[in-house]
Amino acid sequence: MSTSTTPPGAATTKTPGQETGTIRLGDRRRGVDVDMDDDVTRYAPEWLGLREGVDAVARASELLDPLRIRLADLPQPDNGLVIHDLGCGTGSMGRWLAPRLDGPQHWVLHDRDPYLLHFAAVNSPRAAADGSHVTVETQRGDVARLTSDALAGASLVTASALLDVLTGDEIEALAAACAGAGCPALLTLSVVGRVEFTPADPLDAEITDAFNAHQRRGELLGPDSVTTACEAFARHGATVRLHPSAWRLGPDEAALTAEWLRGWVGAAVEERPELASRADAYLRERLAACAAGELSVVVHHSDLLALTGPTGGTA
Numbered sequence: 001m002s003t004s005t006t007p008p009g010a011a012t013t014k015t016p017g018q019e020t021g022t023i024r025l026g027d028r029r030r031g032v033d034v035d036m037d038d039d040v041t042r043y044a045p046e047w048l049g050l051r052e053g054v055d056a057v058a059r060a061s062e063l064l065d066p067l068r069i070r071l072a073d074l075p076q077p078d079n080g081l082v083i084h085d086l087g088c089g090t091g092s093m094g095r096w097l098a099p100r101l102d103g104p105q106h107w108v109l110h111d112r113d114p115y116l117l118h119f120a121a122v123n124s125p126r127a128a129a130d131g132s133h134v135t136v137e138t139q140r141g142d143v144a145r146l147t148s149d150a151l152a153g154a155s156l157v158t159a160s161a162l163l164d165v166l167t168g169d170e171i172e173a174l175a176a177a178c179a180g181a182g183c184p185a186l187l188t189l190s191v192v193g194r195v196e197f198t199p200a201d202p203l204d205a206e207i208t209d210a211f212n213a214h215q216r217r218g219e220l221l222g223p224d225s226v227t228t229a230c231e232a233f234a235r236h237g238a239t240v241r242l243h244p245s246a247w248r249l250g251p252d253e254a255a256l257t258a259e260w261l262r263g264w265v266g267a268a269v270e271e272r273p274e275l276a277s278r279a280d281a282y283l284r285e286r287l288a289a290c291a292a293g294e295l296s297v298v299v300h301h302s303d304l305l306a307l308t309g310p311t312g313g314t315a
């Protein structure tokens, strides 16, 4: 799951996609109970809610000043900024960013999951940093098929925890669409494939490798998505800035850490079933340490700001 930090379809070390007991994280399944395309990963709103506070702290506020400067240079639509949030889930990116930007904003919230779009519409941000009005609309569909025409008039494209569940072709199409529409992009919280545990365990590296391989299954980029996106946006004339945006999980985030651990280890085992018995013991010990407040985890991510605009790629 981009987390995307949590793996799609691997909520447990048992059968991937089963309930974890509390939350279904990502479930890659045939679209039998919802009207969605076949074989897509679904994300539980409870999981997205659990991570929202940590995501908010992790996102790189250092990228906001260069973004604000670029937005101020762009021609302003009559009704303020038009911001397209791709793979919005329940809308956490808008709730984070809208109150950090001045002026009226209209957010177009894109997702393929109508259930999540409902939550996003109901819990939309109400006000900008300066108190200006914020409005939202939802658009259901596949963001991988967005064109520059669909983004016509956009001031900004955002995404959070999305890039690593896309393919190289999809990221290329996204960069081309942003360049064609002349709008910058702020793409946050992409996994980069590195996790640090305190205390460390000899199995950490093996599980990390297996998880990263799972993230790269098929044509998905997983931890390679940031590099691919940098190259794609640069090819389209954008100036690209990166900033780390790690989750720093300690005793106060034990509930999130436990769910993340179940998904992370589950994906690793799904990828390399021969790890199962050692991974089960590893997970039990890690969960016990987490419950006792004796585990800290840094899950590394990266945020990307691509300054594409009508004036070209100069920052």
Ligand SMILES: C[S@@+](CC[C@H](N)C(=O)[O-])C[C@H]1O[C@@H](n2cnc3c(N)ncnc32)[C@H](O)[C@@H]1O
Pocket (backbone or CB within 6 Å): 001, 002, 003, 004, 005, 041, 042, 043, 048, 055, 086, 087, 088, 089, 090, 091, 092, 093, 110, 111, 112, 113, 116, 141, 142, 143, 144, 159, 160, 161, 162, 165
């Ligand atoms: C890890 S969740 C992140 C949700 C939200 N951005 C957040 O940060 O909480 C990924 C979201 O992207 C959506 N998504 C993934 N691939 C998509 C695609 N090709 N088209 C539309 N939505 C997609 C999923 O339905 C899910 O809501």
